[in-house]
Amino acid sequence: MKKPAIGWSKFTKGNGSDPKDWFSYKCGYCDNNVSGYVVAYAPKLKWLQCPTCGNGSVYDHDQKIVFPTSAFGPEINGLPDEVGLV
Numbered sequence: 001m002k003k004p005a006i007g008w009s010k011f012t013k014g015n016g017s018d019p020k021d022w023f024s025y026k027c028g029y030c031d032n033n034v035s036g037y038v039v040a041y042a043p044k045l046k047w048l049q050c051p052t053c054g055n056g057s058v059y060d061h062d063q064k065i066v067f068p069t070s071a072f073g074p075e076i077n078g079l080p081d082e083v084g085l086v
C-alpha cells in the first residue's frame, strides 16, 4: 500500500477543548458565520465541520480561503425583477 505524499503523522486531531480546535468562518453550505470544529490539521490545511449544517469545509492557510466558498455571496446585483421575487 502506497503512503500519501504527506505522512499521516503530520496530521493532528483536536478534541474540542483547545480554542484552536475551533475556527470562525462562513459556511459555504448553509451561508452562516459559524465557529466550526477543526476536525483535523495538516501543515497547510484545516478540515472544518459546520456546527449548523454539519457539512465539511477545508481552510487553506496559504490562500486564507475556506472551500467551498459561499454560494450566496457576494450579492449579485442587476438580476431581473422576477428572480428577486423567488
Ligand SMILES: [Zn+2]
Residues within 6 Å of the ligand: 027, 028, 029, 030, 031, 032, 050, 051, 052, 053, 054, 055
Ligand atoms: Zn453550514
